[in-house]
Amino acid sequence: MNWQPSADLHALRARARLNQQIRQFFAQRNVLEVETPVLAAAPVSDPNIEPMCTTEQRWLHTSPEYAMKRLLCAGSGDIFQIARVFRRGEAGRRHNPEFSMLEWYRVGFDHRRLMDEVAELVTRLLSARYPQLPRLNLSYDEAMKGYAGLDVHSASDEQIAVLGQQLAGQDLQLSRDGWLDVIMSHQVEPSLPADTLVFIDGFPASQAALAKVAANAEGIPVAQRFELYFNGAELANGYHELTDVDEQRRRFTREADGRPVDEYLLAALEYGLPECAGVAMGLDRLLMIIQNTGNIADVLSFDWLRA
Amino acid sequence: MFDGEPCSILDNDYVKPGKGQAFNRVKLRNLRNGRVVEKTFKSGDSLEGADVMELDMEYLYNDGEFWHFMATDGSFEQHAASQEALGDTVKWLKEQEIYTITLFNGAVLTVAPPNFVELEVVETDPGLKGDTAQGGNKPATLTTGAVVKVPLFINIGDKLRIDTRSGDYVSRA
Numbered sequence: 234m235n236w237q238p239s240a241d242l243h244a245l246r247a248r249a250r251l252n253q254q255i256r257q258f259f260a261q262r263n264v265l266e267v268e269t270p271v272l273a274a275a276p277v278s279d280p281n282i283e284p285m286c287t288t289e290q291r292w293l294h295t296s297p298e299y300a301m302k303r304l305l306c307a308g309s310g311d312i313f314q315i316a317r318v319f320r321r322g323e324a325g326r327r328h329n330p331e332f333s334m335l336e337w338y339r340v341g342f343d344h345r346r347l348m349d350e351v352a353e354l355v356t357r358l359l360s361a362r363y364p365q366l367p368r369l370n371l372s373y374d375e376a377m378k379g380y381a382g383l384d385v386h387s388a389s390d391e392q393i394a395v396l397g398q399q400l401a402g403q404d405l406q407l408s409r410d411g412w413l414d415v416i417m418s419h420q421v422e423p424s425l426p427a428d429t430l431v432f433i434d435g436f437p438a439s440q441a442a443l444a445k446v447a448a449n450a451e452g453i454p455v456a457q458r459f460e461l462y463f464n465g466a467e468l469a470n471g472y473h474e475l476t477d478v479d480e481q482r483r484r485f486t487r488e489a490d491g492r493p494v495d496e497y498l499l500a501a502l503e504y505g506l507p508e509c510a511g512v513a514m515g516l517d518r519l520l521m522i523i524q525n526t527g528n529i530a531d532v533l534s535f536d537w538l539r540a
Numbered sequence: 541m542f543d544g545e546p547c548s549i550l551d552n553d554y555v556k557p558g559k560g561q562a563f564n565r566v567k568l569r570n571l572r573n574g575r576v577v578e579k580t581f582k583s584g585d586s587l588e589g590a591d592v593m594e595l596d597m598e599y600l601y602n603d604g605e606f607w608h609f610m611a612t613d614g615s616f617e618q619h620a621a622s623q624e625a626l627g628d629t630v631k632w633l634k635e636q637e638i639y640t641i642t643l644f645n646g647a648v649l650t651v652a653p654p655n656f657v658e659l660e661v662v663e664t665d666p667g668l669k670g671d672t673a674q675g676g677n678k679p680a681t682l683t684t685g686a687v688v689k690v691p692l693f694i695n696i697g698d699k700l701r702i703d704t705r706s707g708d709y710v711s712r713a
Binding site: 279281322323324325326327328400401402403405407410411413414415417418419422436440442458460467470 | 557577584
C-alpha cells in the first residue's frame with residue numbers, strides 16, 4: 234500500500250506559490266475572486282467531456298463556467314476562480330480526472346484582448362524557468378497549413394479523413410471534426426515551436442462550443458475561440474463569449490445527448506450576459522512546466538491512483 | 541486482440557485536443573511476430589482480450605514437422621509447436637530442458653528458451669595449447685546447429701553454457 238504523496242515537497246511549494254501569484258495578479262487588476270458550487274443540478278453540455286454524477290443526482294462540475302456566467306449576468310463584473318474540476322475517464326500522463334482550473338472573465342474584452350492578458354499572466358508565472366518567453370499567434374487555418382500541409386477550407390471530408398487515418402493507423406469512423414482533432418493532436422501540436430507561447434484562434438465554426446462565431450478576413454465564419462499551447466501541451470482555452478440566448482439554446486439542444494440542459498444558465502442569458510471574454514487554464518499543466526516533468530502525478534499531492 | 545492478432549500493450553496514453561474528441565494512442569506488440577505498431581483508438585473503445593496463457597513445458601521430441609512439449613505441472617499435458625511458433629528458439633532446443641510456451645486459443649504461439657542452456661560442441665577448429673588466457677575466438681557449431689563464438693581453447697565434445705538472449709558463450713559447463 235503506497236500511502237505516500239505522488240508529488241515531492243518542492244512541487245507542493247511550487248503549487249502554493251503559483252496560487253499566490255495568480256491571486257496577486259488579479260488583485261492588482263481588481264478582478265474579484267469567487268467560488269461557485271462544485272455539485273450542480275445540470276452537467277456540462279459539451280459532448281466531448283463526460284461529467285461525473287453523484288448518488289444525490291448532482292453533477293460534479295467539469296469547469297465553473299456556467300455558474301460564473303450567471304454571476305456575470307447578475308452584474309458581478311470581472312471575476313476569477315481557482316477550482317477543482319472533475320472529468321470522467323481523463324487519465325494519462327497529462328490528465329488526471331480531478332484537476333485544478335483557473336477560470337476568469339473580463340467584461341468588455343474580446344478573445345484577442347484576453348489572449349494578451351493570458352500571455353502576460355503565463356509569462357509571469359513561468360518567469361523563474363523562462364525569463365524570456367516568445368509568443369506566436371496563429372490562426373487554426375495557418376497552423377493546419379503550416380504543420381500538417383492541410384488547407385482546412387478547401388479540403389474535402391475525404392482528404393481530411395485520409396490524412397487522419399494515416400496518423401491514427403486505422404479507420405476510426407470519425408466525423409470531419411473528429412479527424413481534424415486527430416490531425417491537431419497527432420501532427421500539429423507536437424510540431425509547434427518549442428519554448429514558445431503559441432496561441433491558435435479562429436477554430437472552425439463547428440468547434441465553437443460557447444464562443445461567438447464571426448467572419449474572418451476571408452469572409453469565412455470561424456469561432457472566436459483560442460487555445461494556448463506550450464511545448465505540445467494545451468494550457469488554456471478561451472472564448473469571446475456567446476451572449477445570444479437563442480443560439481445558446483440551439484447549441485445546448487444539439488449537443489445535450491440526453492443530459493439535462495442547464496436551464497439556470499439559459500434563464501440568466503435571457504436576462505443578459507454582458508459582452509465579455511473568458512478563459513480556462515489548467516494549473517497542473519503549468520506546474521508540470523515549472524517543475525520540468527512530463528508526468529502530472531509529479532505535481533499532484535495524490536494522483537488518481539492513490540487518491 | 542487487434543486485427544485478429546494477439547498483442548500486448550506496451551504503452552497507452554490519453555490525448556485530448558482542446559474541446560475535441562479524446563483518443564488513446566496505444567503501442568501494441570504483436571505476440572506472434574514481435575512487431576510493434578502504434579495505433580490510435582477513440583477513448584472508451586474496447587478490444588477483445590486475447591485468450592493467452594504461459595506454461596512451463598519440457599521439450600520431448602521432433603516428429604519431422606512439429607516439436608512436442610509436455611507440461612511440468614504433473615498434468616502430462618502435451619502441445620506441439622510449429623516451426624513458425626518455434627522461431628529462433630530452435631537453436632537452443634534440447635531434450636528435457638524447460639521452455640516457456642505461450643498458448644493462444646490452446647495452440648502454441650511462441651516458445652521462449654531459458655536464459656541459459658548447456659549444449660555440446662560438435663564442430664570447431666582444434667584447440668590451441670597455451671592459449672587459455674589469451675583473447676581471440678573462433679566459431680563452434682553446437683548439437684542444435686547453432687554457431688557461437690567461443691574461446692580458442694574449446695574442443696569438440698566440450699559442453700558450453702550459452703546465454704540465449706545474446707547467443708554468447710558464457711563458460712564451459
